Amino acid sequence: MQNQNKSGVSVFLGRLVRSQYFIPLTALLLLAVFNLIADPAFFKITVTTNSAGNRVLAGTPITILDYGSELAILAIGMTLVTAAAKGQDISVGAAVAIAGSFILRMLSGGNANAATLQMPIICAFLLGCIVAMLFGAFNGVLVAFFKIQPMIATLILYTAGRSIAAWFNNNELPIIKDASFSYIGGFIPGIPIPTPFFIMVICVVIITLVLKFTNLRLYAQAVGINENSARLNGLNPAAIKILSFVILGLCVAVVGLIKVSRVSSINYSVIAKDIEMDAILAVALGGNSLSGGKFNMATSIMGAYIIQFLTQTLYKYKVPSEALPAYKAVVVIVLVIMSAPTVREFFSSRMKKVKVKEVA
Amino acid sequence: MSDNILLQMKNIHKRFPGVYALQGVDFKLRAGEIHALMGENGAGKSTLIKVLTGVYTKDEGEISIEGSPVAIHSPQAAQNVGISTVYQEITLCPNLSVAENMFIGRTAGLGQNWKKMNSDAEKILQSLDIPAKATQQLSSCSIAVQQMVAIARAVDMDCKVLILDEPTSSLDESEVAKLFKLMRDLKGRGVGIIFVTHFLDQVYEVCDRITVMRDGQLVGEYVIEDLPRVQLVSKMLGKEFNDMDDISGEYQTYERKADEKPVFEAKGLASESGIKPFDFHIDKGEVNGFTGLLGSGRSECVRAIFGADKVTGGSVKMNGKDVKIRKPLDAMRHGIAYLPEDRKVDGIVGDLSVRDNLILAAQVLKGFLKPFSKAEANKFADEYIKLLSIKTASADTPIKSLSGGNQQKVIVARWLLTHPEYLILDEPTRGIDVGTKTDIQKLVLKLASEGMSVTFISSELDEMLRTCSRLVVMRDLNVVGELTGQDMNQSKVMSTIAGGEKQNAESK
Numbered sequence: 001m002q003n004q005n006k007s008g009v010s011v012f013l014g015r016l017v018r019s020q021y022f023i024p025l026t027a028l029l030l031l032a033v034f035n036l037i038a039d040p041a042f043f044k045i046t047v048t049t050n051s052a053g054n055r056v057l058a059g060t061p062i063t064i065l066d067y068g069s070e071l072a073i074l075a076i077g078m079t080l081v082t083a084a085a086k087g088q089d090i091s092v093g094a095a096v097a098i099a100g101s102f103i104l105r106m107l108s109g110g111n112a113n114a115a116t117l118q119m120p121i122i123c124a125f126l127l128g129c130i131v132a133m134l135f136g137a138f139n140g141v142l143v144a145f146f147k148i149q150p151m152i153a154t155l156i157l158y159t160a161g162r163s164i165a166a167w168f169n170n171n172e173l174p175i176i177k178d179a180s181f182s183y184i185g186g187f188i189p190g191i192p193i194p195t196p197f198f199i200m201v202i203c204v205v206i207i208t209l210v211l212k213f214t215n216l217r218l219y220a221q222a223v224g225i226n227e228n229s230a231r232l233n234g235l236n237p238a239a240i241k242i243l244s245f246v247i248l249g250l251c252v253a254v255v256g257l258i259k260v261s262r263v264s265s266i267n268y269s270v271i272a273k274d275i276e277m278d279a280i281l282a283v284a285l286g287g288n289s290l291s292g293g294k295f296n297m298a299t300s301i302m303g304a305y306i307i308q309f310l311t312q313t314l315y316k317y318k319v320p321s322e323a324l325p326a327y328k329a330v331v332v333i334v335l336v337i338m339s340a341p342t343v344r345e346f347f348s349s350r351m352k353k354v355k356v357k358e359v360a
Numbered sequence: 361m362s363d364n365i366l367l368q369m370k371n372i373h374k375r376f377p378g379v380y381a382l383q384g385v386d387f388k389l390r391a392g393e394i395h396a397l398m399g400e401n402g403a404g405k406s407t408l409i410k411v412l413t414g415v416y417t418k419d420e421g422e423i424s425i426e427g428s429p430v431a432i433h434s435p436q437a438a439q440n441v442g443i444s445t446v447y448q449e450i451t452l453c454p455n456l457s458v459a460e461n462m463f464i465g466r467t468a469g470l471g472q473n474w475k476k477m478n479s480d481a482e483k484i485l486q487s488l489d490i491p492a493k494a495t496q497q498l499s500s501c502s503i504a505v506q507q508m509v510a511i512a513r514a515v516d517m518d519c520k521v522l523i524l525d526e527p528t529s530s531l532d533e534s535e536v537a538k539l540f541k542l543m544r545d546l547k548g549r550g551v552g553i554i555f556v557t558h559f560l561d562q563v564y565e566v567c568d569r570i571t572v573m574r575d576g577q578l579v580g581e582y583v584i585e586d587l588p589r590v591q592l593v594s595k596m597l598g599k600e601f602n603d604m605d606d607i608s609g610e611y612q613t614y615e616r617k618a619d620e621k622p623v624f625e626a627k628g629l630a631s632e633s634g635i636k637p638f639d640f641h642i643d644k645g646e647v648n649g650f651t652g653l654l655g656s657g658r659s660e661c662v663r664a665i666f667g668a669d670k671v672t673g674g675s676v677k678m679n680g681k682d683v684k685i686r687k688p689l690d691a692m693r694h695g696i697a698y699l700p701e702d703r704k705v706d707g708i709v710g711d712l713s714v715r716d717n718l719i720l721a722a723q724v725l726k727g728f729l730k731p732f733s734k735a736e737a738n739k740f741a742d743e744y745i746k747l748l749s750i751k752t753a754s755a756d757t758p759i760k761s762l763s764g765g766n767q768q769k770v771i772v773a774r775w776l777l778t779h780p781e782y783l784i785l786d787e788p789t790r791g792i793d794v795g796t797k798t799d800i801q802k803l804v805l806k807l808a809s810e811g812m813s814v815t816f817i818s819s820e821l822d823e824m825l826r827t828c829s830r831l832v833v834m835r836d837l838n839v840v841g842e843l844t845g846q847d848m849n850q851s852k853v854m855s856t857i858a859g860g861e862k863q864n865a866e867s868k
Contacts, residue, residue, distance in 0.1 A: 215723060215731045218716060221709070228706045232668055232698065233774075234689035234724040293711050 020287035023338070024302040027285060027331075031309050035316075042316060050187065052179070057192045060312050065193075068308030069200035070255045074279040075304040076207050077248030079288060079295050084220040084244040085143050086292030087150025088280045092252055094161020095135050096272035099256030101165035103128040104266055107181070108174035117178050129253040135161075136249025140242030158276075166268045176264045185261030196258050203254060207297060217295075220244060224292035274325065278307050281328065284335050365427070366391040366552040367412075367443075367521050372421035374407055381407040382418075385578045387571055389521060389552040394543060396563045396584075397556045399573035400596055400654060400819060405556055408573070409523055413445050414438040425520065444514030448526040452510055454499035458485070458492050462513045484516050485509075488542060504535030508542055515546060522546065523554045528562060540566045558655035559836055560589060560858065574598050589858035596653070597821060597854065614645025614811050621680035623813045624665070624696070624782050629674035631664035633657075637674060638839040640665070640832065642782065642813045647804060649816045649824045652834030652857055658817050659701045660837065662784045665815075666691045666698040678781075692725055695781035699771055699788055701817075703764065707771045710760035714752050715741040717759045717770050722777040744773035748799070765792035772800065782813045789818055801827050821850060835859050 035042040045059040074092055081089050106127055109118030135157060142153035176182075188195055211217050222230040223237045230237050255275075260266050284290055285306055286299030307328075314327050337343055367389040374382040382404050389395050399405045410416045412423065414432040423430055430441045438445075452461045459481035481494035490508045492501050498509065507527050514522055524543070528536050543553055543566060555567060563570065563584075570587055572579040572595045579595050587595075622641040630637040635657045642648055650658035663669045665676075667685045676683055678694050685691045691698070700706035709717055719737050726732070732740070741755035748769045752762055759767055768788060775783060785804065789797040804814050804827050818824050824831060825848060833841040833856040841856040 213729070213731065215728050218712075218720070218723060218731070219728070221712060221716075222720060225711045226705075226709045229700075229709050232666075232688050232700055232706055233721045234687075234692045236687075236689075 020296045020299050021302075023287045023335070024285055024299050024306055027306050028302070028309070031306065031313060035313060039316075042313075047192070052182075052187070052189070054187055054189050055192060056187045056194075060316065062194065064305060064308045064312050065197050067196075067311075068305040069194075069196040070258055071275070071278050071282055071304035071308055072200050072301045073203045073251050073254050074248075074275065075282040075286070075300040076203060076297065077244075077251035078279045078283050079286070079297055079300040080216070080220055080244040081150065081248050082280075082283050082288060082290060083224045083292055083295040085140075085150045085241045086224055087143070088276075088283075088290065089139060089154045089245065089248055090151055090276045090280075091135075091139060091154040091157035091161055092248065092255075092276040092279055093272040093274060094158050094165070095132060095249065095252045096256045096259055096275065097162050097165035097266070097268055098135060098168070099128045099132040099253040100260035100266050100271055101168045101256075101268065102131045103253075103257055104174045104176065104260055105168045107176055107178075108169075110170075112169070112172040112174045114174070115177060117176070117181070121181060121184075125253070125257050128256060129250055132253035132256065133246045133249035136245040136247075136252065137242055140245030143245065144238035144241040162268050165266070165271075169266075171268075173265050173267070176260075181261055182264050183261070185258045185263075199254060199258065203251070204301065211297065216243075221294055225294070277325070277328070278311075279304070281332060281335075282307050284332070364391050365389070366425065368422075368424045369408075369412065370422045370424075372408065372411060372423075373419045374411060374416060375419055381576050382411070383576045384421075385573065385576070387578070388581065389554060390569075391520075391552050392547050392550045393568040394547055394553045394555055394566055396567040396570045397554055397573070398563065398570055398592065398596055399579075403573040403596075404576040405573055406525070407576075409445070409525060409554070409556065412438065412521075413443060413523065439517060439519075442518055442520035443523065444517055444519035444521070445523040445525060446507065446510045446514055446527055452498055452506060452513075454497075454506075456498060457494065458496050458498055458501070458509055459494035461498050461509060462494075462516060466517070484512050488512055488515070488545060490542070502535065504531050504538055507531070507539060511542060511546075515551065519551065521552050521554065523556070525556045526558070527555075528557060528559060536562065558653055560592070560653070561836055563592075564589070572596055590855050593653070593854045593858040614809055620644055622677075623679060625677040625680075626665060627675050629661075629664050629676065630672050631660065631669040632672055633660040633663065633669045634837055635660040635664060636838045640839075642815060644813055645808050645811045646830065647808045647814045647816055647828050648830040648832065649818070649828040650832045650834055651817075651821065651824055651853060652840075654819065656834040656857075657837035658834050659786050661832075661834065661839075662698065662786055662815060662817065663700075666696055666784060668698065668700070689724070692721065692778065695779075696784065697721070697775035697778055697780035697782070698784040699768075699775060699786060701786040701790075703768055703771065703790075708759045708767050711758055713756045714745070714750070714759050714762070714770055715755040718744060718755075718773050718777065721774050725778055740777055744770075744777065748773055748803070763792075765796035768792055768800070769796065772803070776807075780812065782815075783807065784815045784817075786817045787819065788816075789820070789823060797823070821853060825850065825853075833857055 042060050045057055045061055047055055048058045050056050078088065078092070081087070103124045106119055106124035107117050107121065108114045139154050139157060142148045142156070143150050146153070183189075184195055184199070186195060219230075219235055219240050222233070222235060223240045227237045255272065259271050280290070282303035283300050285303035286296060286301070288295045288300060310328065310331065311324060314324055319327060365388055369385065369387040372382050372385045385404065385408060387408065397405050397408070407416065411418045412432070414434045414437050417433060423432060425441055432438045432441065432443070453464065456464065459478045462481050462484065463477050478494045485492055485494060488508070490505065490512055492505050492509060498506060501509065511522065527539060531539065543555070547553060555563070557563060567584055569581060569583055570592065571581045572592065574596065575598070620643065623644050625641040627639050628637040629640065638661060640661070650661050652658050660669065664671055667687045667690055671686060676685055683694055685694065688698070709720065715737055718741050719732055722740070723732060738755065744750070745752060745755065750769045750773070751766050759770055762770070772788065788800050801823060804816055808814050816824065816827050829844065831843045831848060831853060832839055833843060833853065835857060840859055843852060843856065
C-alpha cells in the first residue's frame with residue numbers, strides 16, 4: 001500500500017517536473033521564500049492617499065502588479081513572435097517609445113504645452129495602434145520575406161526607434177495637463193488597484209478569445225515547428241509571421257499608452273528601456289522554447305510577473321538600476337542551461353535511473 | 361586504361377543499429393579511370409563513400425592504396441592518404457576568394473604569403489582550364505565553377521582518388537559538359553575518379569567502369585561496354601530482365617461513364633525545379649504512377665501539380681474547367697491532396713500532437729476563423745486512428761514519437777480528412793514496415809474503387825505494378841514514355857527507364 005502511494009507521488013512529481021508550469025512556479029516559490037525569510041515586510045500592503053487625493057493601495061506587491069502588467073502585455077506578443085518566427089523582437093522598447101511619442105503628438109497637437117487635449121484619448125490610442133502595427137509589420141516583412149533573423153532584423157528599429165520617437169515631437173517633451181490621461185497609467189478615482197492591471201486583464205481576455213475562436217495557435221505553432229510542412233498544408237508562413245509581429249505591435253501600443261500616461265510626458269532615451277529583454281525573459285521563464293514552435297501563453301504571463309518580482313526584490317536590496325541587468329543575466333544563464341538539450345537529456349536519463357531503482 | 365589498382369576495398373562490413381548497411385562489399389579503382397558507383401537509394405553507396413572518407417569507421421574489411429594497407433579513421437586521415445571528396449552541396453566558403461578557398465586550412469604556422477598563394481592558385485586554375493580568377497570572390501562564380509574550384513582544391517592536395525558525390529545535380533547541361541572535360545583531364549593525369557550519380561546518360565558519357573550495389577551488397581563490377589543500360593537498370597532494381605510478374609486483378613475497378621472528363625489534366629506543366637514541360641491527365645477512379653530512377657523528376661512532377669514548387673508554365677484543367685494552381689492552398693481548394701516524399705522534412709509537424717497533425721490540412725481549408733471544436737477534432741482523430749489502425753498512445757501524443765509507418769498513416773489520414781477528389785502519394789511506403797506497406801496499397805485500391813483518383817509513386821516497381829493501371833516513365837527530368845495494359849511489366853518498364861536503345865526507347 002505504502003509502495004503504491006510512493007509511486008503515485010513520484011508520478012505526480014515527474015509530471016510536475018515535465019510540466020511547463022514547473023520553471024515559473026519554482027522561480028516564484030524561490031523568490032517568495034527568499035523575501036519571506038529576509039524581510040516579511042516586503043509583502044506589506046498599505047492604504048495611502050495619493051497626490052490626486054484618492055485612497056489607493058500601495059506596497060511592493062502592488063508595484064509588481066502594476067509594472068508586471070506592462071511586461072505581461074508585451075509577453076503576449078513576444079510569445080507569438082517567438083513561436084512563429086523562431087526568434088525574438090528586440091525593438092519593443094524602442095517601439096514603445098515610438099507609440100508613446102505618437103500618442104502624445106496626437107494629444108498635444110504639436111504644441112508641447114497645449115492646455116487641453118487636441119483629440120479624444122481613444123482616437124489618439126487607436127492611431128498609435130496603427131503606427132505601432134505598421135512598425136511591427138516592417139519587422140515582420142524583414143523576417144518573413146527577406147529571411148533575416150528576427151534579432152538582426154529588429155536591430156534596425158532597436159537602433160533607430162528612439163530617434164524616430166523624438167522626431168515625432170520635434171524633440172520636444174509634450175506635457176499633457178488633462179488629469180484623465182493620467183488615470184491610464186495610474187489609478188481611476190475610486191478604484192484602489194492600479195489601472196494597468198485591468199488593461200492587462202482585458203488584453204489576456206482578448207488573446208484568450210482569439211486563441212479559442214481562431215486557428216492562431218495551430219498556425220503559429222505549425223509554422224514555427226516545420227515551415228515546409230505548413231506550406232504544403234496550404235498555410236502562408238510569411239503571412240503568419242507578419243501577423244505575429246503585427247499583434248506584438250498592438251501590444252506595444254498598449255504599453256506605450258500606459259508608459260506615457262504614467263508621467264503624462266515622455267523621456268525618449270529612458271522610456272521602456274531594456275523592456276525587450278524582460279519580455280523575452282518572461283517568455284523563456286514561462287518554459288517556452290526560444291527557438292519557436294509550441295507555446296504556452298499562460299506561463300509566459302506568469303513569467304512576466306516573476307521578472308517584475310525579481311526586479312522589485314533587487315531594488316529592495318538597493319541594487320542600482322544600472323546593475324540590474326547583471327543580476328538578471330544570472331537568471332538567463334540558469335534558464336538557458338536548463339533548457340539546453342544536453343542538460344535535459346542528462347536529467348531525463350537520471351529520472352529514468354531513479355525510476356528503475358524504485359521499481360527494483 | 362591500365363590495370364594498375366589504385367584503391368582496393370575488400371570485404372567491407374558496416375552495421376548500424378538495426379541496419380546491416382554494407383555486407384562484404386569489394387571495390388576496386390584503377391589509376392586513370394572514371395568509375396561510376398550506382399545503386400538505388402539505400403543501396404549503400406553513400407555508406408561505402410563515407411567509410412572510404414573516414415566519416416564512418418568500418419566494422420570489418422581492408423582498404424589499401426597502391427598495394428599498401430591504410431587505416432582511415434577520420435576525414436583528415438583520408439586526405440592524408442590522397443582521398444579527396446567533392447560533395448553535392450558546395451562545402452566551400454562563398455564569402456572568401458577563390459584562392460583563399462583553395463588554400464584554407466592548409467597553411468602551416470601563422471604566416472601567409474598572400475601573393476604566393478594567389479599566384480599558385482592562378483597556376484592551378486590555368487592548368488585545369490577553370491574559368492575563374494584567384495582573387496575573385498567565390499560567390500560571384502557560377503555553381504559549376506564553384507564545383508570546379510572544389511575539385512581544384514582537392515586535386516592540388518595531391519589526391520590520387522577523387523570522389524565526386526552527385527556533383528552534377530545542380531548543374532545545367534553546358535556546365536556539366538565543362539565539368540566532364542575537367543574530369544577527363546584529371547583522368548589523363550592518372551587520378552582515379554569515383555563518380556556517384558543518378559543520371560544514366562552521364563554515366564555512359566564519361567565513365568569507364570561501373571560498380572553496382574543493391575541492399576548493402578555488391579552486385580558486380582562491369583566495364584561500361586559490357587553493360588547495356590537495360591541490364592544496368594535491372595541490376596540496380598534487382599529484377600531479372602524477363603521476370604514477368606502479373607498484375608493482380610483482384611480489385612474492382614471503378615466504372616467510368618463514357619462522357620466523363622479527366623479529373624485533372626495538365627498541358628506543358630513546368631516548375632522551378634527544372635522539370636521539363638510535361639502533359640499529364642488522370643481519370644476518375646484511376647490509379648496511375650510516375651516511375652523512374654531516383655532524381656528522374658517523378659517527385660518534381662507531382663510537386664508541380666500540387667503547386668509545391670513554383671509553377672513556371674503550362675495550363676491545368678480540372679473536370680474540364682480551366683483552373684489556376686499557384687500554391688498548395690489553390691490545389692487543396694480544388695480537391696487535390698499531396699503526401700510529400702520526405703515525411704520528416706515536409707510531412708509531419710513533429711512537436712504537435714497526432715490530433716493537430718491529423719486535422720491540419722482540413723483546418724486550413726476550413727479557414728482561420730473557423731477552428732474545429734475540441735469535440736470535432738477528437739472525433740476525427742478517433743475515427744481515423746481506428747480506420748487506419750494507427751498505433752499511438754493517444755491522440756495527444758506528439759507525432760514525432762510515433763514509428764515511421766504510423767507517422768505516415770497520420771499524414772495519409774490528414775489528407776483523407778479533406779475528402780480529396782485527387783490524391784497524390786509520393787513514396788508513401790518508404791521506410792515503413794511491410795505490414796503498413798500492404799495496408800497503404802490496399803487503401804489506395806479501395807479509394808480508387810470508390811471513385812477517387814490516385815497518383816502513386818514508389819521506388820519499388822512491384823508496388824507500382826500491383827496498384828497502378830498506367831505508368832508515366834521519367835528519365836533525367838523528362839517524361840519519356842507511358843505504359844498501360846500489356847506493357848505494364850517489369851521488363852518493359854525497365855527498358856523504358858533505361859532508354860537510349862532504339863528498340864525499346866519509347867513506347868506509345
